[in-house]
Every structure is written in structure tokens, then in C-alpha cells.
Amino acid sequence: METVSLADAAYREPVEDDDYYLQEIISRQPYYYPEERRRSLEVPVEREPKTKLKKDKERRLAAECPPLGLEALRVDDFQLHASTVQRYGLGAHRGRLNIQAGIFEDDFYDGAWCAGRNDYSQWFEVDARRLTKFTGVVTQGRNSLWSSDWVTSYCVLLSNDSYSWVTVNNGSDDMIFKANQEKEIPVLNDFPTPVVARYIRINPRSWYPDGDICMRVEILGCPMPDPNNYYRRRNEVTTTDDLDFKHHSYKEMRQLMKIVNEQCPNITRIYNIGKSYQGMKLYAIEISDNPGVHEVGEPEFRYSSGAHGNEVLGRELLLLLMQFMCQEYLAGNPRVKHLVEETRIHFLPSINPDGYEKVYEVGSELVGWSLGRWTHDGIDIMHNFPDLNSVLWEGEERRRGYKNVNNHHLPIPEWYLSDNATVAVETRAVIAWMEKIPFVLGGNLQGGELVVTYPFDMTRSSTKVHEYSATPDDHVFRWLAFSYASTHRLMTDANRRVCHTDDFAKEDGTINGASWHTAAGSMNDFSYLHTNSFEISMYVGCDKFPHESELPDQWENNRESLLVFMEQVHRGIKGIVQDPQGKGIPNAVISVEGINHDVTTATDGDYWRLLNPGEYKVTAKAEGYSSATRNCEVGYDMGATECHFVLTRTNLSRIKEIMEKFGKKPINLSLKRFRRVRHRRRQL
Numbered sequence: 149m150e151t152v153s154l155a156d157a158a159y160r161e162p163v164e165d166d167d168y169y170l171q172e173i174i175s176r177q178p179y180y181y182p183e184e185r186r187r188s189l190e191v192p193v194e195r196e197p198k199t200k201l202k203k204d205k206e207r208r209l210a211a212e213c214p215p216l217g218l219e220a221l222r223v224d225d226f227q228l229h230a231s232t233v234q235r236y237g238l239g240a241h242r243g244r245l246n247i248q249a250g251i252f253e254d255d256f257y258d259g260a261w262c263a264g265r266n267d268y269s270q271w272f273e274v275d276a277r278r279l280t281k282f283t284g285v286v287t288q289g290r291n292s293l294w295s296s297d298w299v300t301s302y303c304v305l306l307s308n309d310s311y312s313w314v315t316v317n318n319g320s321d322d323m324i325f326k327a328n329q330e331k332e333i334p335v336l337n338d339f340p341t342p343v344v345a346r347y348i349r350i351n352p353r354s355w356y357p358d359g360d361i362c363m364r365v366e367i368l369g370c371p372m373p374d375p376n377n378y379y380r381r382r383n384e385v386t387t388t389d390d391l392d393f394k395h396h397s398y399k400e401m402r403q404l405m406k407i408v409n410e411q412c413p414n415i416t417r418i419y420n421i422g423k424s425y426q427g428m429k430l431y432a433i434e435i436s437d438n439p440g441v442h443e444v445g446e447p448e449f450r451y452s453s454g455a456h457g458n459e460v461l462g463r464e465l466l467l468l469l470m471q472f473m474c475q476e477y478l479a480g481n482p483r484v485k486h487l488v489e490e491t492r493i494h495f496l497p498s499i500n501p502d503g504y505e506k507v508y509e510v511g512s513e514l515v516g517w518s519l520g521r522w523t524h525d526g527i528d529i530m531h532n533f534p535d536l537n538s539v540l541w542e543g544e545e546r547r548r549g550y551k552n553v554n555n556h557h558l559p560i561p562e563w564y565l566s567d568n569a570t571v572a573v574e575t576r577a578v579i580a581w582m583e584k585i586p587f588v589l590g591g592n593l594q595g596g597e598l599v600v601t602y603p604f605d606m607t608r609s610s611t612k613v614h615e616y617s618a619t620p621d622d623h624v625f626r627w628l629a630f631s632y633a634s635t636h637r638l639m640t641d642a643n644r645r646v647c648h649t650d651d652f653a654k655e656d657g658t659i660n661g662a663s664w665h666t667a668a669g670s671m672n673d674f675s676y677l678h679t680n681s682f683e684i685s686m687y688v689g690c691d692k693f694p695h696e697s698e699l700p701d702q703w704e705n706n707r708e709s710l711l712v713f714m715e716q717v718h719r720g721i722k723g724i725v726q727d728p729q730g731k732g733i734p735n736a737v738i739s740v741e742g743i744n745h746d747v748t749t750a751t752d753g754d755y756w757r758l759l760n761p762g763e764y765k766v767t768a769k770a771e772g773y774s775s776a777t778r779n780c781e782v783g784y785d786m787g788a789t790e791c792h793f794v795l796t797r798t799n800l801s802r803i804k805e806i807m808e809k810f811g812k813k814p815i816n817l818s819l820k821r822f823r824r825v826r827h828r829r830r831q832l
Contacts (some may be wrong), residue, residue, distance in 0.1 A: 215367065216368070218243075218274070228261075229274075235258075237256045238262035239261065247291065249649070259292050263362075271349045271352075274348050276371070279371075280370065282343050288331065288335075288516070297331065299362070301352070302324070303324050344372060348367055368513075389472060395508065396463075397508055405470070408474050411474050416435055425574070426524050432497075438492075445722065446492055448585050449493050450495075452591075454504055456503065456528070456692075457505075458506075459596060459692045460507065462592075464702075466593065484711075496581075503521060523572045525572065529671075530671055531670055534560045535668045537608075540558060583679065588717050588758065589628070589683075595689055595691070596687060598688070599639065600658045601658070603683070604619055628682065628716055629684055633709075636706060637705040640653055680748060726793070731753070733773065733795060736755070739767045765778075765779055769795075775795070
């Protein structure tokens with residue numbers, strides 16, 4: 149395809165042409181739009197939009213010129229300009245593709261650029277800060293629950309100096325591009341010929357009759373080589389890792405996992421935890437020095453992603469992490485070798501493959517905000533788990549003043565297990581996975597923000613949508629969240645731009661889930677209340693589905709955080725609960741004084757209890773055994789403190805065992821009554 153420079157385009161017409169001088173007037177006096185020029189722009193040829201491209205063509209265009217980065221925030225606010233604005237919250241800086249306004253729109257965080265008035269003189273401008281080969285434009289309407297505003301057609305103008313402007317044409321006539329027919333579905337218009345310029349303007353020519361001129365925009369363009377360019381992206385990092393930086397289809401993901409398994413057969417194992425609604429297997433990969441086996445004393449860790457099929461970045465990060473750990477283990481990286489040899493690690497890259505395949509077919513810039521989020525049968529997996537918070541809190545209210553209120557391993561309600569319950573097959577598969585393996589720590593990767601959230605995700609007050617809802621392990625969860633956020637390259641950067649409406653950098657890049665927005669039946673809350681595993685959510689990028697060209701940067705942003713969080717599974721105490729003969733006792737309860745949440749031992753009697761540094765009074769108890777208590781100290785150095793227990797059988801349990809052995813009914817006496825009977829027998 150021929151590339152046209154702006155200078156070439158300008159010289160196609162004589163300098164004395166009236167249109168040239170009118171462009172000068174327009175650029176210097178943006179609120180003045182001569183009637184003569186207005187008529188000339190109403191004549192141009194309309195170009196049909198492409199709301200959906202064939203995958204091969206979309207990839208060809210994307211590979212040729214990726215997005216400039218309005219959505220990914222690579223384009224700074226000061227590079228965006230507009231003719232007029234309705235108010236600050238609808239300024240040019242809000243005209244970014246897929247930006248969200250939130251529920252409560254205000255003067256700071258609305259969902260688009262909106263012009264101050266509706267006429268042909270309005271424009272939205274992007275300064276690329278260097279010569280760029282522009283190839284296309286993607287547009288959306290205004291994100292709003294209350295307003296319906298979008299542009300239905302526009303023309304595109306380009307300039308090298310922001311004074312002289314040339315309109316994109318088809319060789320003879322200026323072109324008007326058809327835009328949006330509603331406010332959320334992105335529409336791509338590619339130029340007939342790429343044009344090299346520095347500035348690009350979008351000039352709305354028509355809009356929804358009952359609304360205003362409002363737009364969200366992404367520009368496709370390739371920066372031209374310029375060794376003397378003053379403007380360089382701050383903190384630009386080039387990755388040195390030799391990884392497969394691309395978006396993988398379901399089949400490609402499966403093939404990549406197979407390749408990694410063949411490269412590292414001694415430390416990897418591929419398995420599936422079930423199937424999606426459409427029958428796709430939910431593949432997981434295990435990384436361990438003894439794959440397929442739970443080793444006594446070795447904690448189990450999991451990363452999962454893709455519960456929302458359109459939040460693609462987390463999926464690709466896990467596939468990159470899988471490759472990285474295999475390569476680094478083979479290279480002898482001591483940090484990775486220690487993780488692999490001391491931890492049983494599981495990655496589940498795609499919980500919702502049905503949703504992902506929908507967005508993969510459309511492409512990264514055209515999926516919008518919600519396509520592919522839900523399962524094929526319309527269920528949000530992240531909020532589809534049993535609501536055990538209500539069960540716990542109602543039990544506490546009913547038994548206020550009682551000590552024996554169960555605070556862990558709460559059973560799943562019977563209604564949830566019925567065939568008629570609205571539960572996704574993917575959710576049931578994840579629950580079975582969580583119950584089968586004694587996970588200690590987990591993280592689920594999501595997208596659309598830059599923040600780490602920790603439980604509880606549901607407010608205790610049913611009338612509130614924002615309320616801090618702490619778990620008994622709040623101090624541990626806050627540390628776990630901070631361990632990820634603080635090692636991320638952007639999450640705690642106070643100078644970074646807000647993704648949408650919330651400035652999480654002020655909170656060190658972390659927030660309690662219920663403080664952000666309440667959600668019943670979350671994966672994090674269920675994991676904490678039904679299993680031993682502590683789970684948090686990592687929102688790893690503002691852009692849910694970044695372009696392939698952005699994956700190396702996103703990998704560098706998250707790589708250290710992904711490793712550091714895995715290492716936190718070795719913080720706290722660990723041990724084995726045994727009987728005097730050295731046999732492990734399963735399902736023994738481990739209680740920490742002052743923390744109203746217990747964990748239980750695995751099949752072999754081993755346990756792990758995440759704790760922050762300090763001294764703790766720990767008690768182990770099991771049915772039929774006398775309890776035992778120890779003082780355990782957790783240090784600041786990485787590595788869990790060993791705290792083992794030996795429990796002896798109670799006399800009553802021994803009697804029961806003897807009675808059962810000889811075929812007689814076991815004696816079921818209270819302790820006081822048992823002592824009275826024993827005393828009488830001694831007197832005889």
C-alpha cells in the first residue's frame with residue numbers, strides 16, 4: 149500500500165487554492181467555520197465503516213500499525229485537544245476508547261469528550277508528538293447510564309504544524325466516514341492510503357439527533373523513525389525475555405502449553421479441570437519438581453485468569469509466566485528453581501474460553517467493554533460462587549455470645565447444588581478444583597483497572613454499596629495485596645493517570661473489595677470461607693484487551709509482581725499434625741489466638757497458615773484427640789516457620805474404638821457421666 153506524506157498531499161493542489169487558506173483560518177480560529185467550507189465538506193464521498201473485520205485482515209492492519217495508545221494511556225492528556233468542551237469532565241482527556249464513566253457521573257470523570265455545542269466546527273485532535281503513519285480511526289459514543297450521545301459520521305484532517313490541514317480523501321474527493329449507530333460498539337474506519345503527519349483531527353459531520361457530539365477514540369498509526377525525537381515515553385523498558393508475545397486462540401494456547409511441557413517434562417504437567425458450556429476443556433498446567441503429586445510439607449499455589457473472557461491480558465501473562473519459568477529453570481535461575489522445588493504451582497489461564505473466543509475473533513480494538521465478559525449462557529463467573537458471607541454473618545447474629553460459631557470451611561448451601569440453580573458449568577469445575585487440591589494462596593488476574601483487591605468483596609450492611617468489609621485476616625490480606633501492587637511498575641506510581649474514575653495509587657494500589665463495590669458470591673470470599681486458600685484479585689491493566697505490540701511492556705510491568713506474590717505462599721507457619729505413631733491426622737483444625745478464622749490439615753496431616761511476622765499462640769485439635777497448643781514465631785525472612793503438633797487419643801475415643809472393634813455399640817457418654825461411671829467401678 150502506498151504511503152502518502154502530508155507534504156505530497158498538500159502539493160497536489162496549487163498553493164493559491166482557496167481551500168488552503170481556509171484551512172489556515174479554521175485552525176487559527178476554531179470557532180469560526182465559513183459557510184463556503186461547510187458546503188464543501190458536506191459533499192464528500194461516504195465510506196462504509198467496518199465494525200467487524202475478518203481476523204486475518206484485522207491482524208494485517210494491526211500488525212502494520214498498532215494503536216497509538218489512547219486507551220492504554222501511552223498518549224498523555226496534554227496530547228489531546230478539542231475545539232470546545234461541555235465541561236471539564238467531558239474534556240478531550242476523556243475521549244479515550246473504552247473509558248468508563250462509572251455509575252455516578254460528575255464534573256471530573258465522565259465517559260467521553262463532548263463538544264460545547266453541536267455544529268460542524270467541532271473537532272477532536274491528537275498530537276502524536278512525532279511524524280506518524282496514520283492508517284485508521286476507531287470510535288465509540290459516550291459511556292453513560294443516563295445519556296445517549298454519539299457521532300454518526302466524521303471526516304479526518306491531518307497536519308504537520310497544527311495550522312495547515314489536509315482532509316483525508318480517496319484521490320479526488322474528501323471522505324466522510326460513517327461512524328457509530330449506538331454508543332458502545334467500536335467502529336473502525338481505515339484510510340484508503342496511509343498518511344504521514346504529526347497531528348490528526350476528527351471533525352464530526354453528523355450525530356445522533358437526540359444527543360450531543362460525544363466521542364471516544366483510538367488512532368491507528370506507526371511512529372516514523374526519528375533518532376532526534378525529543379519526546380520519548382517515560383520509563384520505557386525493553387524486555388530481554390525470549391517469549392511468545394502474541395494473543396493465542398484456544399488451540400494455540402493448548403499447543404503452547406504442550407510445547408512448554410515438552411521443553412520441561414520433568415517439572416510440568418498438563419491437565420484439565422472440566423469443560424466449558426460449549427465443551428472446551430479448561431486446561432491447567434502444573435509446575436513442580438514432582439508434578440502430579442502433593443508432597444507433604446509443600447504448599448500449593450494457583451493463578452487463574454479469564455473468568456471474564458474479554459479480560460485477555462491476564463490470560464497472556466500466565467502463558468508468558470509459564471514459558472518464563474520453564475526457560476529460567478532450565479537456565480539454572482536460583483530464584484525460579486527454589487519456587488519450583490519448594491512449591492506446587494498451578495496456572496489456569498482461561499476459565500471462560502467460550503467468552504474469549506468471541507473477542508479473539510473480533511480483535512483487540514473492536515471488542516468494546518463487555519463483549520465476551522459472560523459465559524456462553526450469560527453468567528458472570530466471578531460473582532457466581534455461593535454467597536457464604538451471608539451464611540456466616542447470619543449465623544453470628546443468631547448465635548451472638550456463643551463461642552462455637554463455625555468460621556471456616558462453611559458448607560455450600562443445598563439450593564446451590566441443585567440442577568436448577570443458576571450456576572455455570574465453569575464455576576462448578578473451579579469449585580471442584582478448589583476442593584480437590586489443598587491450595588494455600590491464589591490470585592485471579594483481571595483487567596480494566598490497575599489495582600489489587602482483597603476480601604471481603606461483599607458489604608456486611610445490605611443497604612450500602614461501598615463499605616470496608618474486613619476479614620479476620622485483614623492484616624494478612626493487606627500485606628498480600630501490597631506485595632503485588634508495590635512491585636508492579638505502575639500501580640503505586642502517584643503520577644500515573646487514572647484508568648477511569650478511581651485513583652487507586654493514593655491507596656498504594658490496593659483496596660478492600662467491598663470498599664470499591666459490593667459483590668455477593670465472589671471467588672475471593674468463597675475461597676476464604678470454604679477452603680484454606682487466601683485469594684485476591686489483581687487488575688493488571690487499564691486496557692482489558694491490549695494490542696499484541698503492548699504485551700512486552702505489560703509483561704515487564706507485571707513480571708516481578710507475579711513472582712513476588714507466588715513467594716508469599718511461604719510466609720507464616722507450616723507443620724504436620726500427627727499421632728504418637730507418626731501418622732498424619734487429616735482435617736485437624738489449626739486455630740490462632742486472636743484470629744477468628746481457622747484452617748485444616750490436608751490428607752497427610754500437613755498444614756500451612758499464612759501469617760505476618762509476630763508471635764502467635766497456635767492450637768491444633770481433631771475429633772477424638774486431645775488438643776495441643778504451642779507458641780510459634782514468624783520472622784521477617786522469607787520461609788514459613790515450622791510448627792508441628794503431636795496429638796494423643798482421648799480415653800473416650802479409645803473406648804469407642806475398642807467397642808467398635810468387637811462389634812458392640814460405642815459408648816456415647818458425656819465426660820462428666822463417664823467419670824462418674826468410672827469412679828463407681830473403682831469403688832466396687
